[in-house]
């Protein structure tokens with residue numbers, strides 16, 4: 001079974017606006033007019049742009065960056081559906097136009113210096129790893145929701161690429177895709193600068209792009225929360241870790257650059273004794289834990305994994321650091337996250353205005369398809385499929401066998417309308433275990449189901465068919481009703 005290779009990406013984000021220093025937080029810009037903004041050293045321009053607005057930024061002088069990615073002089077960047085920040089270390093002048101819900105200059109930016117220090121520390125660890133077989137830092141970033149975890153990972157990735165590194169970035173938050181639609185775990189090696197406007201950009205899995213090639217390794221996680229099916233979530237972490245670490249063994253430069261894992265806020269769960277975090281630590285052989293936004297989380301993890309534990313049965317212990325949350329990090333409500341998911345799905349098939357893609361329509365008879373529905377479960381049911389004693393907490397984890405009802409083979413129905421379906425790298429008659437652990441070849445969108453004529457119309461990124469592969473769908477992402485007219 002071949003897997004898509006890990007490769008290199010890009011990154012990006014948002015934008016702000018206007019004339020003289022601070023408009024107050026919450027101030028919205030409404031103008032089509034162009035305005036300029038002078039920012040002093042170590043100042044940031046924060047902005048929130050909804051999905052119906054367009055906001056444009058041009059760097060007129062000085063230098064500025066968005067999450068570790070430098071803006072080019074005189075290049076116009078456009079943003080829609082973004083909450084973001086432009087940071088300048090030495091001061092800059094920005095030209096802003098378009099609309100934003102809010103925009104203002106933020107002066108409390110000590111966090112950025114701290115983040116840069118973390119980057120320096122990771123660089124030292126990479127230098128130390130040079131010429132040894134130890135590999136570079138393997139960093140786990142954890143914290144509650146909306147505290148800046150993804151922003152930290154992006155910034156560290158952006159800065160390390162500038163230093164010529166090629167770290168692997170792993171996303172285990174299925175609500176937010178990274179180079180893939182939501183409902184995915186992704187791993188990608190970042191070897192070229194990230195994309196300012198489109199985050200990590202569009203994966204070639206969805207079509208050709210003009211930005212540098214990024215070939216992510218994708219696993220399908222059709223559950224929006226790790227608590228929905230913790231057994232499956234853990235098995236997917238195990239599978240992803242195996243693939244990523246094996247792949248890094250084949251590439252010395254990448255191994256030396258290390259990896260960074262972005263996690264969902266729901267892993268911050270003292271009630272489970274941070275069970276899922278412990279699983280990630282053990283599967284990825286984590287060497288550094290960065291916590292944001294919760295003192296308790298820092299203390300709990302430091303007590304459990306920190307170096308003082310070295311004297312006990314925990315080996316040498318793992319440094320746990322508390323990193324500042326950026327003052328500007330904002331909560332994204334359910335409505336915003338839903339629109340973000342829709343935007344990611346739309347981009348997967350149609351690209352962006354700068355990199356448009358042409359999806360293809362496929363009509364398939366029911367008999368040609370092997371469709372599986374990933375079954376959900378209540379917490380209680382999931383817990384009964386995976387239990388362990390407290391003493392077992394740090395024992396090596398063995399992926400639980402997929403249960404017979406993890407994936408239910410089904411005849412296509414109208415319930416699939418508007419859903420994404422993952423094409424797995426496994427045959428249509430594979431067992432549950434193989435279906436669960438197989439990587440994703442690509443995604444299809446179900447645009448029509450004709451139960452009478454027994455056929456389904458799919459939207460696909462590529463013209464060629466997928467043969468007799470297992471097609472899997474589940475609760476995440478939610479149906480998108482307006483992708484095609």
Ligand SMILES: Nc1ncnc2c1ncn2[C@@H]1O[C@H](COP(=O)(O)OP(=O)(O)OP(=O)(O)O)[C@@H](O)[C@H]1O
Pocket residue numbers: 013044046047082083084085143144145146147148149150151152173263264265326327328329330331332
């Ligand atoms: N300094 C900042 N100024 C303004 N906005 C920011 C800043 N830092 C981060 N943000 C924005 O705040 C939002 C939340 O940040 P981010 O996604 O990094 O948090 P997270 O902890 O990864 O969230 P989640 O738990 O939902 O995955 C994002 O939209 C991000 O662009």
